[in-house]
Amino acid sequence: MVEEPRLDDACPCLLHPRMQPAKRPAGRSQIALWMLTKFAMIFFIGALALILLGMSSREQSGLCDEQAGRVTSSVSGALVQVLSSPIEDERKVYPFETSLSVGRSDFELYTVNITKHTVGDARSIVIDVLPRSPTCKASGSIGIDSDVVVHFSGPRRYDTPEGPCLTLEPSSAKQRSYYLVVIKCSTKRWPAEQHVYLDDCTFNNPAECITLETESIAACCGWTQSASTGSQAEPQCEAEIE
Numbered sequence: 001m002v003e004e005p006r007l008d009d010a011c012p013c014l015l016h017p018r019m020q021p022a023k024r025p026a027g028r029s030q031i032a033l034w035m036l037t038k039f040a041m042i043f044f045i046g047a048l049a050l051i052l053l054g055m056s057s058r059e060q061s062g063l064c065d066e067q068a069g070r071v072t073s074s075v076s077g078a079l080v081q082v083l084s085s086p087i088e089d090e091r092k093v094y095p096f097e098t099s100l101s102v103g104r105s106d107f108e109l110y111t112v113n114i115t116k117h118t119v120g121d122a123r124s125i126v127i128d129v130l131p132r133s134p135t136c137k138a139s140g141s142i143g144i145d146s147d148v149v150v151h152f153s154g155p156r157r158y159d160t161p162e163g164p165c166l167t168l169e170p171s172s173a174k175q176r177s178y179y180l181v182v183i184k185c186s187t188k189r190w191p192a193e194q195h196v197y198l199d200d201c202t203f204n205n206p207a208e209c210i211t212l213e214t215e216s217i218a219a220c221c222g223w224t225q226s227a228s229t230g231s232q233a234e235p236q237c238e239a240e241i242e
Contacts, residue, residue, distance in 0.1 A: 064108055067100040068129040068138035075112065075127050075180060076140045082182045083144065083196065089185040089221060093206045096170035096177055100131060108133055109171035112180075114198055116150055116163045117141070125150070125198075126162070149193055149220075151238065153210060154200025168200045175202050181209045185221030187237070195220045195237070 078094045099107040110131040117124045126141040144150065155175060156167040168177035181199040186192045197217060201209035210217060220237035 064131055064133055064136035068131055068136055071129045072127050072138040072140040076142055078182055079142055082184045089212055091212060092182045094180040099171055112168040113165055115165045118163060121146060149195045151197045153197055166198055166200055177202060178204055179206050179209060183217060185212060187221055
């Protein structure tokens with residue numbers, strides 16, 4: 001009786017390559033070379049990941065600067081448009097975005113500071129857009145005439161070493177700044193004075209923000225009638241912020 005050859009008696013060279021046992025490095029030199037190759041691959045992958053992460057961070061920082069600069073330019077443009085307009089009494093409403101888009105799905109919360117600077121006879125209004133990221137910021141300034149009386153209105157008014165400051169919080173969940181309202185008006189008496197009001201409006205409806213009919217503004221730029229005599233009375237106007 002002739003026995004058929006069994007599979008386990010077959011020559012290893014006839015087995016399928018996947019069925020053959022994996023070869024391991026033999027000898028110290030081969031083991032050292034194998035370990036060196038593995039460490040080199042790990043180092044290369046780690047270095048590549050750091051490079052990609054750094055590029056992504058720089059891209060986000062650049063987008064953040066660009067978005068902050070856009071808000072600064074828009075606010076400055078709104079102020080310049082009102083100040084340079086030939087219209088005597090004017091009101092402009094600038095809406096704020098809730099956050100700055102710095103990527104496909106990345107957003108940056110931010111704050112806007114408006115500060116009145118006075119250096120000698122030079123007067124200016126400085127706008128700082130400050131995202132939460134410490135590496136991102138944008139600033140701009142516009143000059144104002146010496147005879148323009150500036151008023152700040154809103155819940156967040158502070159005195160800083162640079163001058164009086166109005167802080168707006170478009171990203172705040174508690175008391176959000178929905179709009180910056182800019183009003184320019186002139187007194188109705190001679191010599192006329194020009195007043196500029198900057199208001200941090202925390203109402204969703206801009207009609208609820210300050211207007212030319214607001215009592216404090218009408219006192220500067222409107223006429224009030226005396227109840228007893230019916231004659232014109234001098235407007236009682238608030239002093240300029242110092």
